[in-house]
Amino acid sequence: MEPVARFRSVVVDCPDPVALAGFYAAVVGGTPRVEEDDWVVLEAPGVPRLAFNRAPGYTPPEWPRADRNAQQFHLDLDAGSTWEEVDAAQERVLALGARPLDLEEGEDKDFRVFADPAGHPFCLCRIARP
Known part of the structure; x- marks a missing residue:
């Protein structure tokens, strides 16, 4: 069966996209690219593209709780x-x-x-x- 679309990226909501992209660049490699004030992309060899999106009012997940603000991924x-x-x-x-x-x-x-x-x-x- 022919796929409907191709995988583009995993988008991560966060309060500070530049800082979080920098953290993951240090962990998996690559160089963050700021595309907008609230959108940063990280592409590294052998890693799916990660994008970081500023989310106003962001509340982090609580691991391993499933009853309140559960882990999204x-x-x-x-x-x-x-x-x-x-x-x-x-x-x-x-x-x-x-x-x-x-x-x-x-x-x-x-x-x-x-x-x-x-x-x-x-x-x-x-x-x-x-």
């Missing part, structure tokens, strides 16, 4: 194949302004959950290698 980011690599990525995102939400480890859990500076959840995932 989250990003999964590959952080390496070893826990040492994930640990290093964790140190870097925390230094950039991320906040830990769930750092619990377990045999069946290959990710750690953080909030970006605007409060959106994202995961640093350990890539399982065969």
Whole structure:
């Protein structure tokens, strides 16, 4: 079946698009491009295009609550194949302004959950290698 449209970008609402685009540029690469005062685009090699939109009155999601202002989406980011690599990525995102939400480890859990500076959840995932 012929698709109706092609994927363009993931748009993230936030209070400060320039700051949040800068955070994700430091995490995944690329250079933010301000297109309007309230619209910033980040394109990085191998990453879907991310756009950041100023949302007046923005209220961040509350993870993991589903009863009030639930998470609308989250990003999964590959952080390496070893826990040492994930640990290093964790140190870097925390230094950039991320906040830990769930750092619990377990045999069946290959990710750690953080909030970006605007409060959106994202995961640093350990890539399982065969």
